[in-house]
Structures are given as structure tokens and as C-alpha cells.
Amino acid sequence: MSIEVRNIHKNFGQFKALNNVSLKVENGELLALLGPSGSGKTSLLRIVAGLDFHDAGQVLFSGQDARDQKVKDRGVGFVFQHYALFRHMTVFENIAFGLRVQPRPVRPSEQKIREKVTELLKLIQLEWVVDRYPWQLSGGQRQRIALARALAVKPRVLLLDEPFGSLDAQVRKELRLWLRRFHDESHITTLFVTHDQEEALEVADRIVVMNQGRIEQVGTPEDVYHNPVNAFVLNFLGNVNFFHCRLAEGKAIIGDTALEVPGLSVDQPKAAKLYVRPNQFRLSRGPGKGTSLKAVVEFINPAGTLVKVNLKADTGERLHVEITQEEYRQLKLVKAMAVFVSLKDVSYSEYVQTAA
């Protein structure tokens, strides 16, 4: 089922939780709502579910306005951030709940319920906890039970609020791969909220980046990472260095140095901010053929897939640079050594209005 929201507004007193948000989720898509806390992503998810009410705008399910549809009739499976498992029920009863509360004529038989619950427990690989209570389970297990409970009623869309937010790093990684695989098999339209860019980039088909109640950008992970529409998206999706500079004739002029900027063309000199990802720098021991920035190594952390190097440029900027282990060995970097920095690429640049 496709979901569309049109011009949604939602205020909490003076605070604008959602400010004219429009979005279309395609049928069978796995979509991440990504943003810092307070960006409105959870509000949007709850409004889609029918758990909260919007002040203005429309929510459409498969093109139908859902305004008068009660939560119970919307066919959404909602997984809460803290799972909201029924604490007085066993795992079995939790998963069976949605089936048991169906109106008598359509309610499945006890036998059918048992089969369905067993099938779901098999799906989440937790058959052996069937008689336990929620408090006897680990966070990761509760998370999967909450998912199974939501799936039991065959929802048309699955909504997950920070599904991995309160889990250990290791479990979180496993579960998000599991969710991706599950979605590839079930193709159920899924919308999940997260503040973790890595999670969104790894799992989602498309990412919606939100900030202060507005949507900043919608796109594939590749798209939002490599072609951010503004500095917020760029910043939120990973570490970035930035320089104040003047752009002229394909070069960025920082102090006395003119750095060559690949793929840049400007008609006339302009003041600008230049954003560079840590892996977009090239380091060398001598000044290369292009002009480059002289810097001193302040700190090196070689533990990891990439080597993290902190530099202080002669112009005063501090740079966070990532190079491969191979480059690190070739350069024989040590602390306090002088290096030369040039640019492989630039993520994003924006022009700064200079005072007239």
C-alpha cells in the first residue's frame, strides 16, 4: 500500500513540530525518516499511524483520505520505541492479541491462532521464548516480539519508531540486517524513524532527512550522501570539514594558498564555504603539481579500516582527514610531521553573502 501525506502541519503550543510536510511512500518501499531529536520524525510517524492528530493537511492510504479512519481500521503495524509489550501477558499472548480482539465473525479459531503465532515465532527465530513474560527477555528479543505482534494482524504498512534505538551496538547491527532481509522477502511498505545516519544509509531504499519540522531532502542513500541539497543534510550524514574561502577560476583561495577544486567553475570570484569529507583529501610529503595547503600532523589514529589523521593547516584550520592504511604506510606519517594537502573532491559548497 502506498502512503501519501500532503501539507501536514502539527503544533504543540508555540512549537511547530511539523511545518508543511509532504511525502509519498511507494508501495513496497522501505523508507527511513532521519533527523535529530525534535525534527518531527516521530510526530509524522504517529500521525500516519493515527496515534496523533495533525492540525492541517491530509494523510492518504492508497489514495484514500484516512481522516475518518480510526487507528484500529487503518491496518498499520506499529512498533514502539520501547516496544510497549503487554507486561502482564506471555510472549504467546502478546503476539496472539491482535487476532483475539478481532470481531467474532472473523476471529480465527484457537487452532489457527496457535499456528499463526508459531509461524511468527519461527520467522523471528524465537520459538523457545513462547511462555516467557516480556521482563524475562533481552532488549533485542523484545524488539523482535514487538515486530511479530505487529505482523500477526497482517498490516498493510509497517511503522517502526526508533526500532533499534535502545539496543547494544552489536545487536543493533544484527537486527537491522535482519530487518532488511525481512523486507526483501515480504515487500511490506515500511516506514521507520531513526536518528542514526549509518542505520538509515544501510537499511533504507530511500531516506527522508528531516530538520525542525520540515523535510530537507528525500532520496536514495547514495543520493543524499553524495549530493546533499544543503549543509544540514551534509553534516547530518557524516563528518565534514569546512573552509571559509574565496572561489575564483576553479580554485579555492584560503589565505595565501590557492587550492585546486576539481569540477568547479565560477564566473566571478565569490566568498564561499567549502565542505569536504574526511576521505576527500589527498596527502603528500611534498607540494604536488597543483597548489596545496601546508599542514602539520597533530594526531594519528591508525586503529580501524581507515587511518584518522588530525592536521593543523598553516592558515589555522584544523582538518579531520581519513586515508587508507596503504597510503598511511607509504607516507610514513608521524606526529609533528609537515604534509601537503590537496583536494580530491568537494562535497558541497555554498556562496556566502558578503556585506556590501
Add this chain to the structure above:
Amino acid sequence: MNTRTEPVVIRRLFIGIALGFFGLFIVLPLICVFYHAFSKGWVVYLQALAHPDALAAMRLTVITALVAVPLNLVFGVAASWAIAKFDFKGRDLLLSLIDLPLSVSPVIAGLIFVLIFGAQGALGPWLRAHNIHVIFALPGIILATIFVTFPMVARELIPVMRSQGNEEEEAALTLGASGWKTFWMVSVPNIRWGILYGIILCNARAMGEFGAVSVVSGHIRGLTNTLPLHVEILYNEYQSAAAFAAASILVLLAIVTLVAKTVIEAVIRRGHTA
């Protein structure tokens, strides 16, 4: 040395002071009741309890509690649902108004019902015309008891419901449950221990209430005497052993209440671990 404790001397001194105070104010009275109750032997004790007036008093006490507690329970559930689950203007005011009966003297609680239903009261002439007895009769006793125990269930339930939040109810609704089903299958089971806790405390106070009931009862033996009033009459007639025998039943009620309360607290605590 552990930075979170005191020298042994001070620790012992404190434990000594606490236990001494405690023994003087709690344990000694407890022993005193049973000592006096049995001061004239088993036979007198049992005779005192089997006296028709004593039995009538016990019956009246039970009837009063059987009416007052369920009414306050329904109120407590409704009030805690509205206050804990919803965000509305005037919620704090409502909370203070619910607690109001706790800061009103029981004697004043009795007085207000006399002012309404008494012979000179606002509804007095009308009640007399229709031959309805409220004051110096069962309805008055029940009303005064309800007033005095009014907030006791609500006060226990509101914090419990608040701490549980709304998520489980929301989950039930997204799973297709109706409002009633959500209430009965999710909300009520979650507060069942809180409900029981509230009932027990409310019941103890309802059965033991003295001041308010004393004002509205009229002290008619065998008819409008509750057990605490029965104790008073016997004591004032210098039938000390009989008075303490009747009192011992109320002490047992208090002890059962405390045991039940402790057990429920343990169960609740166990449910919150892990």
C-alpha cells in the same frame, strides 16, 4: 572506610533510638490491646465477641465497607484514567480537590452531612415528609464513610497509571482492539495490583472510621453502632476487657491489612525488576 556510613557507635545509637521510639509507639500499644482483651480470660473474651450488640456492630461495619469501597473503587478507576491518561487544563486543581477530604477533620465530615440531611438540615423537612432516614441511620453512616475514604483508591492508582504511560494502550489500538477491549484487556490487568492495594487501604479506613461515623450514627445499640463505636461505648462504660476484646478484632483487621499490603508491595517490586 565506607564513605556512605557512620561510625559503629553512631549507627547503633541511631538504630537504638529508632527502635526505642518504634517500640514505645507501635509495639507496646499492640501488646497492650491483647493483654487487656485477655485480662479476664478466654471465656470473657469470647462472650464479649459473641454478644448480639457486638455481632450487630460487626455486621454494620462490613455492610458499610461493602458499599463504600466499591463506590470509591469505581471513582478511583475513573479519576485515575482521566487524570493519568489525558492532558487537560485544570488537572492539578482536580488532583488537589480529590485530596481535599484528607485535610478535613472527620468530625467536620460528619457535620456536613448532618447539615444537609439532619432534622434541621437543608433536606431535613423533605426527608421527614417522605419518612426517609439518613442521619442516625445506615445511609448517613455510609455517606460519612465514603467521604472520609474518598481519595484512597484514586491516590494509589493515579501514580501507577501515570508511570505506565499510554504506549501499551496505543499498541492495543493499532492491533485492532476497540476502546473497551483495550481498557479491560490491557489497562485493567496492568493496574490490578494497584487496585487491590487501594481496596485494602480503603477498606481498612472504612471499617475503622470513628469520628465521622460517630457524628452521624446516633449510637443506637444493635442498630447504628459500627465496631469502632461499639468499642467506645464499652470503654466508656468501664467494660475494659469487653472493649479491648472488640478492639482486638480491629487490630487483627489492621494486621491483615499490613500483611496484605506488604505482600502486594513485594509482588509489585518483583514485577518491576528486569
Add this chain to the structure above:
Amino acid sequence: MKPGFVKKSILPGFSLSLGFTIFYLSLIVLIPLAMLFIKSSSLGMAQFWSVITADRTLAAYRLSFGTAFASACVNAVFGSIVAWVLVRYSFPGKRIVDALVDFPLALPTAVAGITLTELYAPTGWIGQFLNVLGIKGAFSPFGITVALTFIGLPFVVRTVQPVLEDLDPQIEEAAASLGADRWQTVRLVILPVIFPALLTGVTLAFARAIGEYGSVIFIAGNMPLKTEIAPLLIMTKLEQYDYAGATAIAIGMLLISFVLLAAANYFQWLTSKNLGKV
């Protein structure tokens, strides 16, 4: 219902539950209490004033509020110690002591009254020793204070205890690591944190003690001007069918206690405001 009165929610039953709550509250508490004030308005100011400023009334007020205050002070000290001992130390029988703290709440007040009277009477287990010391146990303000202390103990212990339990051990360790000795830590770190709770507990005990009847009338002696508490005076007026007098005294009592409680709440708000929500 006006828009904006309640935050819209998908949970059902708001109107029903709030409606019933307000209906029941009005029926049982608000309307009856309002009757008290309606009745008093029929008195006229002069008559009202003459009743509540009569010597006997003033003596009763003084006794009720005085003994209530004294018992609240006793409980502030000993209640805190009991709470501290229950939270911090372990000793045999601790769980029983903990459970029995609520005994005064569970015990019908009349039973407490006759028992304490029996104990503190001149021939009683405690009274005979007090006699030797020249203290009159029962039938004196001392006896009244004893009864009110009994009634008020659980209020103080049960409000201070949870705050002590929740106290972060690290703040004491931090104080000690910064060079504070134990007494400084208790005085400068622990007491300020538990103070608002202590004040709440003492206020609750005080409020309960002001209106207390059952546990007091047996031990009080009930001599007009000397050992007659305000609730008893109301009772006496009622028995003489002096409804106007009873109402006036009741209103006076309610007004004084509401003012005192409001002051206590305000003071508590002042002291707890700086602690924030830790």
C-alpha cells in the same frame, strides 16, 4: 467541550471518566462542603465572630493546633531517624519494623485511643513511670501530643523513605572525595535533598493531627478550656443541637488549616524549586 481544553488523544473514555469523576466529586465532597459555608452565611458576621472568639473556642483551637504542631515536630525528628535507619542500616527484624510503620494508618483510631489511654493513664504501664517523674501522661496536652505523634508517624517516614532510597550514592562519594567529613556530607548534601520531602511529610502529619478525633478524645480528658480539642467542641455543640455554633467552629478550623497548608505548600515549592528534577 471547548477546543483546547484537552489535548486530543486516541485513547477513549475521556468525557465519560472525567464526567463521572467530577459528578462523584461534587456529590460527595464539593456540594456537602459548600453546604458548610452556606450554613455559616446564615449566621451573620457578628454571631460567627462571637462564636469563634469565645474563650472556650480559642482555647480549643490553641490546644488543637499547638499539640498538632508539637507532634509534627517530634515526628520530624524521630520519623527522619526511623526512615534513615530503615534505608541505611540492616538489623534483625527490619522488614517487620518496615511493615509496622503503617500500623497507625491501618489501626482504627478508636482502638489507638483506648490503648494509648490505658498505657498512659496514671496506673498504666507507661503512666506510672511518668507519674514518678511528675508528668501527667493521659488527660493532659502531653497525652494528646502522644496520640497525635502515633497517628502522624507513618506520614513522615513514608515520604522521607523513598527520597532517601533514591539518593544517588555517588553524590555522597563525591562529597567525601572532595574532603567533606561524614557530618558535613549529611548536613550539606543529604539534608537539603530530603528537606522538601520531610516538609511534605510533616505537613501531612500536621494536617491529619489538627482534625484527629478518635485517637485523642479518650486520652484528652476533655476538660473545657484545658484539654478540649476543637473537633470535640464541634461534637459537643452538635449534641446540644447548636448547629450554628458547630458550623462556625468548623469553618474557623478549616480556614486556619487551609492557610497553614497553603503556606507549607508554598514554602515547600520554594525549597524544592532549586533542586529541580534530578
